[in-house]
Amino acid sequence: MLFSSLALAAFLVGCGDSSTPTPTQNGSTTNEAGSSNGGETTSEKVETRLVTIGTGGASGPYNILGTTLADIYSTDFGINSRTQTTGASVENINLLEQGKIEIAFVMSDALSQALAGEVSFKEPIKNVSQIATLYPNVVQIIAKKDSGIETIEDLIGKRVAVGDQNSGVEVNARTLLAGHGITYDQLKVDYLGYAEAADGLNAGTIDAAFLTSGLPNASVLELSETLGITLVSIDPANVDDIAKEHPYFISYEVPAGTYGNDQPIKTAAVPNSLVVRTDMSENDVYLLTKKFYESQEKLVNSHQAANEIPALDAQSGFIAPVHPGAQKYFDEQK
Template sequence: MNIATKVLAVAAMAIAPMTVSAQELRIGTASLGGAYYPMGQALSNMVNKHAEGYTMVPIVTGGGAENPRLVDSGEVELGIAPASLSFLAVGGKGPYKEALDITAMGQLHSSILHMVTLPGSGIESIEDLKGKKVAIGPAGGGTLSMTRNLFKLYGMTLEDIVPSFLSYADGFSQLSDGNVDAAFALAGYPTSAVMQTGATKELKFIELGDAKMAELTEMFPYYSNVTVPADVYDTGSDVVVIGSANMLIAKGDMDDARATILLEAIYGNLDDLIAENALAKQIVPKASLDLPIPLHPAAQAYFESLN
């Protein structure tokens, strides 16, 4: 290459636009078979499509109980977590030995505690679970924490059952095969693991009844009762279950500009998000102003600006 050619090449490099690689972010979800992972995929797709300069990938985790820890430690930038566990994480209570630096980015869908057995199991109530084999989700998941709280109403602990710490998919597969007597899953509805078992087996939901449900929601105000229509899982009649709102969480020190870009990509494109995941129909953006933990400052400003 002669000197003139070299000069032209250098000049071309100087005026050519520089390609800046996008920053890859991670969102903590849960095990496969529940509703968190598909929602994490949908949220990631929103970021990939609408957040200039960023990409996002969903990460399989232990679930709702682990995600606040992963966000606090910086192992993931965003996480999906129940309102109940997020509340405990901020206060350093329950399964969290110290307060975690997490903030809410916004409201997502609600999860329900699927407590499912099969007809003929002899299980009609929570007390009937004593001595039974129960799949209660991964050891770090939100199902475990809610189950502990529920058992307190009945003077029970996990020692009263034979727990199996399985993914939702594996837990409900074990129920279908008769290897466990009941399977629990804190997930949005319909959730794939439950649907797959319901495709070959008749499902029987374990319900609390009005009195115990009222007692539970009084003791734990971040829970609610949710009616699941009969056609969701072909149960013959509606079932009333325990519900918990889910939220998108981030570390408290996330940069405001980054947070705003992510919020606009997700909550500013709800129709697109619903097309990716039908659970997003449950999202009411302004409801994010009433979550039980503090909103990130950028989220506070974003949701307050909405009409």
């Protein structure tokens, strides 16, 4: 199974009681355990009127899938749901913690670090709960076809875009490079998002770029058709060694033909997670989770990366604690 190598925490389930409801930040009422109406009944109405979904770069799968999900929520629940284009994982987690968005797409490595208060997070993040494990984010290191860059070690001394600063792309780029004994001091680093990195490769201002996302990435696809690119490989043995310390990394192959490549390209991947604010009501998260799983066909139609979202019965080993509202939905499906 795709996620069997991940050493992740088990579901953490909140238990409701019948204490007096108190208002949450989004205006709905919950008891101290977060259960609407003591967890006894379920309303079909989403109480919060605004659901903002943190995504990532405009051309990436996060934004495409997030836009589709926001449209579904707006149409089916009659609420104002919208996406917010961000620097992706790290920024999204911080926005959740600050109560500025309700849902976010994030990479599992950044989520793990947020819960531990490591790397880009000065202290553990508390206001984040998980409702789904998503498709794998595939590390796609792209270079011009005639660049001579074929392996990650060939990046030394080159001008390399590593993603927006502190984004999930940049976090895993830094980790993978370090796992190969390569530091930023050995590169000429540019902090560029998907579209900017593609422009830089096209203009010749950078030599290579990390564009970590679901497959296919629109920016990479366009480059493969207009510029001619090489997908830089990462040795699976090296990925396995890195995973001993960072267990969210898995080996992955970019299938032949994805970007006109004749052969599969070995690389690394990190699963994505769909997360919500912990302080959202159980009933709201129950309904949002239910609608997410019932909308898989529409999500796949918007971006094929959704094909690799694990089925409901394979949702295990979450990185963050499961939100009680999502757990309620999972329990109903047993």
